[in-house]
Amino acid sequence: MTAHAFWRRVCETLRLMVGQPDYDRYVAHRLEHHPGETVMSRVEFFRDRQDRRYATRSGGGLRCC
């Protein structure tokens, strides 16, 4: 694993710790499996995931004891 790939992995881990999945993978998934449909922009994706984590039943930020 190169230093760059390692750093990317670290950032991915830190972002997923606060509920933000990888954006590039999302885009790749939409393009491959839902061609022609709308793809959220990076900012839309961020806000969507933020709401999903904190403003729903999932309880983001809730730490177990």
Added chain:
Amino acid sequence: MGGVLASQGRKPGGTPPETHAFLAMMGWAGVAILGAVSLAVVALGRGETINALWLVTASLCTYLIAYRFYSLYIARDVLGVDPARPTPAVRHNDGLDYVPTNRYVLFGHHFAAIAGAGPLVGPVLAAQMGYLPGTLWLIVGVVFAGAVQDYVVLFISTRRDGRSLGDLVRSEMGNAAGLVAMVGVLAIMVILLAVLALIVVRALVGSPWGTFTVFATIPIALLMGVYGRYIRPGRIGEMSGIGLVLLMLALIGGQSVSESESLAPLFSYTGPQLALLLIVYGFIASVLPVWLLLAPRDYLSTFLKIGTICALAIGIAIVMPPLHMPAVTKFIDGTGPVFAGSLFPFLFITIACGAVSGFHALISSGTTPKMLENEAHARAIGYGSMLAESFVGIMALIAACVLEPGVYFAMNAPAGVIGTTADQAAQVVSGWGFTITPDMLNQIATDIGEKSILSRAGGAPTLAVGMAQILSGVVGGKGLLAFWYHFAILFEALFILTTIDAGTRVARFMIQDLVGMAIPAFRHTHSWGANVAATTLAVAGWGYFLYQGVTDPLGGINTLWPLFGIANQMLAAIALVLCTVVLFKMKRQRMAWVTIVPATWLLVCTLVAGWQKLFDPSPAIGFLASYDKFAAASVAGQIAAPAKTAADMGRIMTNAVVDAVMTGLFIAVVLAVLGFGLVSALKALSRAEVTTREVGYAGAAE
């Protein structure tokens, strides 16, 4: 994948596989011997201080052996993990909720979600019995109960499209069991939020430095929120960096505030004042948009927590502090000042989350199963991250035990027992056999920049003094002791406030679901009236217990923490009963001892503890005995200590009744779930075929 790895292991011309196997076996034997020697030192060292590294080595070796052998046994023989079976992430991949995720990345996500304040507080309180009982339960409990629960629940949820614990109980054990479990979870949530809020209050009473920095987190988070929403949307790294710098500035500024004659009084509050402020804060924070306060605060607290845990581990490794606490103190007989009750069952109730936590069952059936790339990864993520959580508990225990025992008891015994001046406290604590002088107590308070360290029960301040001692040994020496102390307080307060905010929201949804069964209109989460009503109920619930704890002459923690511990361990018992039922339905009942043994232990512990909390004749332990004592004094027209007024007496009596009702509720919930579990298991036993409701290879959701 597995085939590729296997063939890589047999490179032509390389070392023959037999040699590899032999070397691996020797390696594991070495780990086992090292672990056994360390455990022997920890367990048998008497009369002289031992080094904290022995605890670290003993626990790490045990974790390695348990992971390599026991969790592999669970994966292969008990669960029958099938790496070829598609996971929910693979079947429902949408790039959003269901994403096949690299196992190391997902480990980070899962660990960040399970690691909270619990494993830092429980072991600190349990240190009153010495370092040995706590260490042993943290190690044994996690291997046979905590990690097993987290792993098996994660596995079960993964095979059922990532469903939640409540859903799983309902679908495997029936609707009634699901409803009972739901009520139980809500009650646990209320107690959890109250006890966490109480820890913050206890840490901030009369501490302008701490109060200022914790208050400062609110404008800092708001600023980060606006930055991440409008200025540079989505730049979590940038906003967290800015937040962290401002936080450090607030921490440094806090010292000037505490030394200023005009500013310090603005940030000095009594317990009840802080409790009311927290209750108001909790309400406002949970109705604000999430991006404004909750999300940025979560970013800060998550990164700060991970960073601090790593710093503490490095600090212990570098400083190698000796443990001043005896291996076992006389308080195993149940007369301890920090929490009442004897070693069995109350040590196990008190340590709670670092060894086994029912709350993790909610996390293991939350977002993690939806992101598992392969069923085989569940072992590293479920079992593995719980081992890491237990290690956090060991580090907290070390931080408490590096303190002079006299300091530890002066900090953790309630004012009703040791008085309010350093002279009184030193006299009482020395009388217990832990020699300490008033000068030493005052000196430590001065070193950490506080007026007093007495009766700061709740774990956070004790942990902070211990951490400050360890970290200042790495960076800054004695001059930075005060900085590190307030850093540790800030770090705990920050993520407790995040939990209060998020937990209030979750409790609100639960209340809306429950009340919605009777009044459907209540369920509409877009209805402003229903939302505010449910939020008010949630805040009123934990606010009541918080206020009760703050005004309790006995300090509150020693009533609320056992209640929380009982509730949390009972949730774990419910989760393990569910796991057992599923194993019976899979027709793997011969292997089900893996979950039956910890479930039985937890049931025995929690039911005995619950029973004693209700009916023990000692007023220090039994709620009803406490009620009787004060009622009798009241009738006789007397004031019984530690109450000082008739109003105090009334409050203690009301609290005793409410706490007794809560304990009764927890016992009823767990017995009901056990009953449903037995019925479901027997039914599964009577059928010849497998009766699980797994989502199959075809990938169709039910």
